[in-house]
Amino acid sequence: MVWFRKPKYTVAGSPSRKEMPSGLWTRCRDCGEIIYNKELEENLKVCPKCDYHFRIGARERISFLLDEGSFQEYDRNMSSVDPLKFQGVISYEEKLREEQKKTGLIEAVITGEGYLQGHHLIVAVTDANFIMGSMGSVVGEKITRAIEQAIEKRLPFLSISGSGGGARMYEGMFSLMQMAKTCAAIAKLAEERLFFISLLTDPTMGGVAASYASLGDIIIAEPKALIGFAGPRVIKETIRESLPNGFQRAEFLLKHGLIDMIIPRKDLKERLATIISFLEKPSLETCLSEGD
Amino acid sequence: MSIYLEFEKPIVELERKIEELEKFTDSEEMNLAGEIGELRKKAEKLKKEIFSNLTPWQRIKLVRHPHRPYTLDYINLTMDDFQELHGDRSFSDDKAIVGGMAKLDGRPIVVVGHQKGRDTKENLKRNFGMPHPEGYRKSLRIMELGEKFGLPIITFIDTPGAYPGIGAEERGQAGAIAENLREMSHLKVPLVSLVIGEGGSGGALGLGVGDRILMLENAVYSVISPEGCAAILWKERSKAPEAAKALNLTAQNLLGLEIIDEVIPEPLGGAHRNYEESASNIKKSLKRNLEELTKLSGRELVERRYNKYRKMGKFLES
Numbered sequence: 085m086v087w088f089r090k091p092k093y094t095v096a097g098s099p100s101r102k103e104m105p106s107g108l109w110t111r112c113r114d115c116g117e118i119i120y121n122k123e124l125e126e127n128l129k130v131c132p133k134c135d136y137h138f139r140i141g142a143r144e145r146i147s148f149l150l151d152e153g154s155f156q157e158y159d160r161n162m163s164s165v166d167p168l169k170f171q172g173v174i175s176y177e178e179k180l181r182e183e184q185k186k187t188g189l190i191e192a193v194i195t196g197e198g199y200l201q202g203h204h205l206i207v208a209v210t211d212a213n214f215i216m217g218s219m220g221s222v223v224g225e226k227i228t229r230a231i232e233q234a235i236e237k238r239l240p241f242l243s244i245s246g247s248g249g250g251a252r253m254y255e256g257m258f259s260l261m262q263m264a265k266t267c268a269a270i271a272k273l274a275e276e277r278l279f280f281i282s283l284l285t286d287p288t289m290g291g292v293a294a295s296y297a298s299l300g301d302i303i304i305a306e307p308k309a310l311i312g313f314a315g316p317r318v319i320k321e322t323i324r325e326s327l328p329n330g331f332q333r334a335e336f337l338l339k340h341g342l343i344d345m346i347i348p349r350k351d352l353k354e355r356l357a358t359i360i361s362f363l364e365k366p367s368l369e370t371c372l373s374e375g376d
Numbered sequence: 377m378s379i380y381l382e383f384e385k386p387i388v389e390l391e392r393k394i395e396e397l398e399k400f401t402d403s404e405e406m407n408l409a410g411e412i413g414e415l416r417k418k419a420e421k422l423k424k425e426i427f428s429n430l431t432p433w434q435r436i437k438l439v440r441h442p443h444r445p446y447t448l449d450y451i452n453l454t455m456d457d458f459q460e461l462h463g464d465r466s467f468s469d470d471k472a473i474v475g476g477m478a479k480l481d482g483r484p485i486v487v488v489g490h491q492k493g494r495d496t497k498e499n500l501k502r503n504f505g506m507p508h509p510e511g512y513r514k515s516l517r518i519m520e521l522g523e524k525f526g527l528p529i530i531t532f533i534d535t536p537g538a539y540p541g542i543g544a545e546e547r548g549q550a551g552a553i554a555e556n557l558r559e560m561s562h563l564k565v566p567l568v569s570l571v572i573g574e575g576g577s578g579g580a581l582g583l584g585v586g587d588r589i590l591m592l593e594n595a596v597y598s599v600i601s602p603e604g605c606a607a608i609l610w611k612e613r614s615k616a617p618e619a620a621k622a623l624n625l626t627a628q629n630l631l632g633l634e635i636i637d638e639v640i641p642e643p644l645g646g647a648h649r650n651y652e653e654s655a656s657n658i659k660k661s662l663k664r665n666l667e668e669l670t671k672l673s674g675r676e677l678v679e680r681r682y683n684k685y686r687k688m689g690k691f692l693e694s
């Protein structure tokens with residue numbers, strides 16, 4: 085608690101001004117409320133006024149969810165190449181360098197194993213800050229390897245997606261084929277009767293939504309997360325109508341029967357642990373054996 | 377009525393000249409056979425020149441040609457006894473995807489494919505070949521029927537993309553495509569996917585997880601439409617030709633990148649110039665591929681299919 089410490093800021097003009105001194109205040113992208121950063125941190129980056137769950141990076145997510153010191157990262161240094169020598173406005177290599185500098189990440193996904201309240205599991209977390217968390221070859225490969233590790237070690241697999249972009253345009257069809265690759269790995273995981281939880285966070289769209297992220301045995305979303313196949317702007321341009329309120333938000337998906345539940349961030353760790361405890365290992369082994 | 381594309385203009389002009397001369401010969405009883413023959417040779421040479429040097433953007437124009445043969449055209453021209461199956465048994469019958477049982481040279485198979493409409497009225501019915509979730513669910517139902525009875529599966533891909541709409545999202549477009557990808561990856565029968573026109577992103581891949589991925593010579597297959605890519609990266613849709621080049625979306629590009637397995641030749645000038653020739657090339661290739669694949673057991677097929685997609689992707693490990 086830091087309430088006794090005087091905040092070190094000077095408010096120039098009205099607090100509703102668009103540009104806030106960085107590092108002190110954040111404006112809620114949902115309700116527009118100005119929130120003191122310390123308060124936002126303490127509230128797990130959830131808006132205290134409207135309950136909007138701010139996007140959090142992959143590293144932050146892992147340290148918040150997993151037991152301290154338990155995370156062992158896989159393929160930490162795997163990096164992207166420019167398989168098409170993409171001739172765009174800026175080169176793919178330039179774009180990658182920019183994003184790496186901006187985020188401190190090498191790519192848009194972090195994978196590894198660790199413990200969640202004592203439950204051993206494999207995790208894969210995409211980070212929407214890195215080229216929108218889009219799935220290129222590295223993201224597809226690391227996720228597939230993580231799933232294969234879950235099979236080898238007979239552990240549950242938890243994927244946490246924050247991917248607004250879906251596919252990585254710069255990698256062309258190599259990117260699209262990661263959808264097939266990850267889904268094929270999920271099919272294997274299912275055949276092995278291993279548990280797959282998919283947690284959808286803001287935003288989960290496009291190629292990530294239309295592949296492994298939609299295939300969880302249990303699909304969970306954070307409140308208000310934007311989840312869908314096509315982006316709202318594309319839909320609006322196609323149908324030339326305004327979109328209904330709350331369209332493609334977690335609550336909309338729950339209402340339409342597309343996800344199992346919405347869990348607020350503050351309850352996430354506890355509830356995930358409970359859910360995992362049900363399906364960690366098959367019960368009634370005899371019913372599941374194919375007979376000899 | 378013929379519809380010509382911008383880059384076909386020089387050919388069209390020559391052909392008109394030939395036509396005029398022929399008319400003249402008929403009416404005036406003058407023998408211009410020599411001249412006509414020369415012009416014909418010239419036209420043929422010009423055609424070959426133009427069509428062997430198409431830019432990616434020109435190929436896109438070609439696959440969007442309103443006379444391009446569609447899935448049902450190829451089913452009718454390459455297969456017999458087609459029995460169309462309708463509906464996803466849950467919501468509706470999405471006419472942007474067709475499918476059913478048919479015989480390919482006497483061999484029973486199941487076939488599914490995107491279906492575009494030829495005119496405005498039919499396009500409303502077919503939704504321009506852009507499926508809703510129920511379309512993908514219908515296709516999966518039909519493919520699973522094939523697996524259950526040991527019938528090989530052929531899929532024709534021809535869509536600008538899965539439909540971006542409110543109903544599509546309400547009924548789980550993303551999940552429907554994802555389930556197709558997962559299930560197709562382990563169907564225990566031979567599965568051949570052929571891109572006959574536009575392979576538009578996830579909506580195309582939703583029918584595309586085959587043991588073999590084939591493409592017609594002028595077909596394209598892309599992670600995003602060139603217009604969409606141009607709008608995002610160049611901030612202007614008019615840069616679509618540049619985007620089309622950068623995306624490496626032609627059959628020739630994708631064969632080189634080892635994303636696809638085979639390019640099937642089209643008649644000179646594009647598939648719409650000669651449906652029968654195009655269909656006959658397709659039939660030959662489908663038969664050959666199925667012959668090879670039917671030698672493998674279900675388990676071998678699934679294992680090889682897994683490895684095929686497992687290998688896709690380029691990255692650096694240090």
Ligand SMILES: [Zn+2]
Pocket residue numbers: 112113114115116117131132133134135136
């Ligand atoms: Zn708020």
